[in-house]
Amino acid sequence: SSYRLRDALHPLWQSELSVSGGTRQSPINIQWRDSVYDPHLKPLKIHYDPTTCLYIWNNGYSFQVEFDDSADKSVIMGGPLENHYRLKQFHFHWGAINEWGSEHMVDSKVYPAELHLVHWNPVTSTSFEDAVMENNGLVVIGVFLKLGAHHAGLQKLVDALPAVRHKDAIVEFDVFDPSCLMPSCPDYWTYDGSLTTPPLTESVTWIIKKTPIEVDQNQLEEFRMLLFTSAGEEEKRMVDNFRPLQPLMNRTVRSSFR
Numbered sequence: 001s002s003y004r005l006r007d008a009l010h011p012l013w014q015s016e017l018s019v020s021g022g023t024r025q026s027p028i029n030i031q032w033r034d035s036v037y038d039p040h041l042k043p044l045k046i047h048y049d050p051t052t053c054l055y056i057w058n059n060g061y062s063f064q065v066e067f068d069d070s071a072d073k074s075v076i077m078g079g080p081l082e083n084h085y086r087l088k089q090f091h092f093h094w095g096a097i098n099e100w101g102s103e104h105m106v107d108s109k110v111y112p113a114e115l116h117l118v119h120w121n122p123v124t125s126t127s128f129e130d131a132v133m134e135n136n137g138l139v140v141i142g143v144f145l146k147l148g149a150h151h152a153g154l155q156k157l158v159d160a161l162p163a164v165r166h167k168d169a170i171v172e173f174d175v176f177d178p179s180c181l182m183p184s185c186p187d188y189w190t191y192d193g194s195l196t197t198p199p200l201t202e203s204v205t206w207i208i209k210k211t212p213i214e215v216d217q218n219q220l221e222e223f224r225m226l227l228f229t230s231a232g233e234e235e236k237r238m239v240d241n242f243r244p245l246q247p248l249m250n251r252t253v254r255s256s257f258r
């Protein structure tokens with residue numbers, strides 16, 4: 001729709017026009033009826049160790065929670081994956097108002113926000129930075145957020161946001177289990193895509209959960225009080241930090257459910 005076009009020219013994405021030749025870019029609109037049920041897809045297995053949580057910081061695009069990925073402590077496996085992947089970080093994308101904010105869409109339905117849990121393949125890469133450049137080096141689990149009940153698990157994260165209001169602010173965040181942000185429904189879609197912010201590399205196996213989690217208005221408002229800007233600069237609210245939809249091109253989205 002119209003605001004998507006406006007966002008394509010949003011300062012954050014002026015480089016948008018420079019990514020030429022991409023054949024598997026993200027995000028996409030998932031057309032439920034065009035997705036193909038794949039009976040070979042296994043249930044996703046998630047084992048996060050809350051003590052691997054390190055800190056939360058404002059990287060100027062989003063707020064991000066970083067994990068200790070020096071061992072196979074917080075890992076995912078199963079689903080469409082051939083081996084295990086290590087959790088590196090998670091972050092969110094959201095809008096200025098509840099009418100938009102997610103990166104992916106389902107039948108053109110947009111959610112107010114989207115969580116991304118970013119993992120890398122320690123079997124084919126020696127570090128996250130390497131895996132960013134590897135075909136299928138990364139797995140990102142996408143979880144939609146919808147307006148509804150207060151999310152108690154998220155609140156611990158929200159309470160830390162004032163401490164990372166400005167770009168490059170960082171605060172220790174010791175014990176947090178991101179499994180609490182996962183919907184209980186096991187259903188997901190999966191497709192081959194890319195990072196949605198520079199370097200936009202086409203190294204991501206996306207796993208998009210079908211069922212959103214619920215958060216309340218106050219929790220979304222707290223996201224919108226973060227700033228893109230550093231301390232001392234003219235304040236710019238951190239909102240609309242999502243990339244516009246990208247063409248599906250020659251890709252099929254598979255579903256784990258009928």
Ligand SMILES: NS(=O)(=O)c1ccc(NC(=O)NCCO)cc1
Pocket residue numbers: 116118128129132140194195196197198199
């Ligand atoms: N939004 S997204 O596709 O999940 C994503 C995840 C990681 C990155 N990049 C990243 O973590 N870079 C740090 C060092 O390469 C960019 C976008």
Ligand SMILES: [Zn+2]
Pocket residue numbers: 091092093116196
């Ligand atoms: Zn993201």
